[in-house]
Amino acid sequence: xxxPCIETLRTSSPxxxxxxxxxxxxxxxxxxxxxxxxxxxxxxxxxxxxxxxxKYVASDTFMVGGYSWAIYFYPDGKxxxxxxxxxxxxxxxxxxxxDVRALFELTLLDQSGRERHKVHSHFGRALESGPYTLxxxxxxxxxxxxxxxxxxxSDYLKDDCLQVHCCVGVVRSRTEGPKTYSIHVPPxxxxxxxxxxxxxxxxxxxxxEVKGETFPAHKLVLAxxxxxxxxxxxxxxxxxSSRCIEVEDIEPPVFKAMLHFMYWDSLPDMEELTGLNxxxxxxxxxxxxxxxxxxxxxxxxxxxxxAKTLHKHRCNHIGVGRAAPLSRLxxxxxxxVALPENLRAVMQTDGFDYLRESCPHVLTELxxxxxxxxxxxxxxxxxxxEVIPDALDVHGRRAYEVG
Numbered sequence: 001x002x003x004p005c006i007e008t009l010r011t012s013s014p015x016x017x018x019x020x021x022x023x024x025x026x027x028x029x030x031x032x033x034x035x036x037x038x039x040x041x042x043x044x045x046x047x048x049x050x051x052x053x054x055k056y057v058a059s060d061t062f063m064v065g066g067y068s069w070a071i072y073f074y075p076d077g078k079x080x081x082x083x084x085x086x087x088x089x090x091x092x093x094x095x096x097x098x099d100v101r102a103l104f105e106l107t108l109l110d111q112s113g114r115e116r117h118k119v120h121s122h123f124g125r126a127l128e129s130g131p132y133t134l135x136x137x138x139x140x141x142x143x144x145x146x147x148x149x150x151x152x153x154s155d156y157l158k159d160d161c162l163q164v165h166c167c168v169g170v171v172r173s174r175t176e177g178p179k180t181y182s183i184h185v186p187p188x189x190x191x192x193x194x195x196x197x198x199x200x201x202x203x204x205x206x207x208x209e210v211k212g213e214t215f216p217a218h219k220l221v222l223a224x225x226x227x228x229x230x231x232x233x234x235x236x237x238x239x240x241s242s243r244c245i246e247v248e249d250i251e252p253p254v255f256k257a258m259l260h261f262m263y264w265d266s267l268p269d270m271e272e273l274t275g276l277n278x279x280x281x282x283x284x285x286x287x288x289x290x291x292x293x294x295x296x297x298x299x300x301x302x303x304x305x306x307a308k309t310l311h312k313h314r315c316n317h318i319g320v321g322r323a324a325p326l327s328r329l330x331x332x333x334x335x336x337v338a339l340p341e342n343l344r345a346v347m348q349t350d351g352f353d354y355l356r357e358s359c360p361h362v363l364t365e366l367x368x369x370x371x372x373x374x375x376x377x378x379x380x381x382x383x384x385x386e387v388i389p390d391a392l393d394v395h396g397r398r399a400y401e402v403g
Contacts, residue, residue: 028176033103033169036064040071042162048075053084061094065102065170068094072139073164079143087148090141091166093134101131101171104140109163112155118146123169131171191265194221198263206233207244213252214244215259225262227297250295254288258296261289338369 040059042048048057056078059071074088091104105121120142122131132140151157197203197218204216222229232245247255253273260268270282337346346352 026178029173030176031171031173033171034065035167035169036062036069037165037167038062038069038071040073040164040166042073042164043160045075045157045160045162047160048073051075053077053080053082056088056090058092059164059166064168065100065172067100067170069166069168070094071106071164071166072141073162075148077143077148082144085148086144087146087151088141088143089145089164090139091168092137092139094137096136100134102134102140103131103169103171105167106141106145107165107167108146108156109165110155111158111161111163114155116155117165118156120145121167123167131169191263195260195264197221198259205243208255209244209246210250210252210255215252215255217259221263225298229296250292251288253285254292257285257289258292258298261293262298334366334369337366343370 038059042057051057053076054074055076056072056074058073061068061070063069070092072088072090072092074090076084077086078088078090089106089108091106093100093102103122105119105123107120108118110116110118134140146156156162201216204218206219206222207214207216219229219233223233224230257268257270257273260266270285271277274282274285276282336342
């Protein structure tokens with residue numbers, strides 16, 4: 001019954017396409033050793049004799065393959081059955097953790113200069129059971145490394161010293177897939193290119209008159225950065241005299257700063273731009289720049305300036321909320337200032353005096369915000385009463401006693 005069904009499935013119309021070729025992927029398992037070496041000098045060999053069978057002198061620990069190792073030399077041997085006839089030499093795992101698979105090589109150096117070293121190595125030869133697997137303080141080596149009587153009359157012992165060289169190979173496995181190559185892509189420097197275009201003034205096709213100062217620019221750049229400029233320069237209601245446009249209600253340094261950001265995508269140095277080295281002057285420039293950026297629809301500019309200036313004179317930025325639709329900025333600042341631990345410090349700033357004189361309605365909003373906190377937290381209310389002077393009423397106006 002199944003055979004006709006299979007034949008029917010294989011028979012298709014001439015218009016049907018053949019299945020796409022199978023995609024073959026490959027991978028390779030690679031097992032190799034991470035090798036490290038250590039030299040161990042045993043000075044005063046004759047004095048170490050007699051410490052007892054199974055007792056050893058140890059080298060300092062050393063790292064190979066991310067694990068700690070040490071060399072153990074047994075002057076009286078490790079095995080009781082040998083009755084101190086042989087010296088024993090072992091390499092021991094000194095790290096706690098999972099099992100470690102390793103190979104080793106122990107070499108007793110010939111100190112006569114003839115380089116007839118005594119070498120016991122597991123490298124370069126096939127092992128029936130594979131590498132050794134060690135646990136913490138597990139060791140691998142030779143109980144009968146050298147007959148003690150022969151050692152003491154050999155060239156391996158010189159000036160009552162022995163020289164041991166050890167090599168450890170930690171076995172590691174990994175799986176390799178297809179080779180992929182990554183190329184570091186540097187961050188975009190388009191702002192640098194546009195900024196230099198502003199500086200060299202090449203190809204400029206529009207200029208702006210701002211209270212007697214002229215600022216040349218490129219229509220396409222401004223249109224790309226501002227929907228207001230786009231409509232003014234290319235829209236159906238575009239300015240007929242678009243070669244030179246007069247700008248009102250904005251100061252020349254503010255307009256220059258806005259152009260700088262539109263080209264460079266970064267804020268200019270406000271102190272250098274204004275010629276004043278006071279934070280107060282820079283703060284006022286930021287306030288006017290926020291308003292100008294909103295006027296020309298530069299939302300990205302508003303966000304950058306917000307991040308740049310939020311930590312400075314927060315009290316001043318509450319007043320900015322009335323000059324541009326920055327309600328989120330104002331809300332964050334109000335929440336910050338209303339906290340008792342911040343309010344006292346803020347009230348001592350010039351920015352608070354500025355608010356009281358030029359933005360009394362904002363001061364009213366602040367006090368109403370504080371009042372809402374009082375309703376929900378008596379503890380905070382008590383602390384606020386210690387901060388807010390009695391001479392201010394809930395509307396931010398100074399109260400006076402009438403005799």
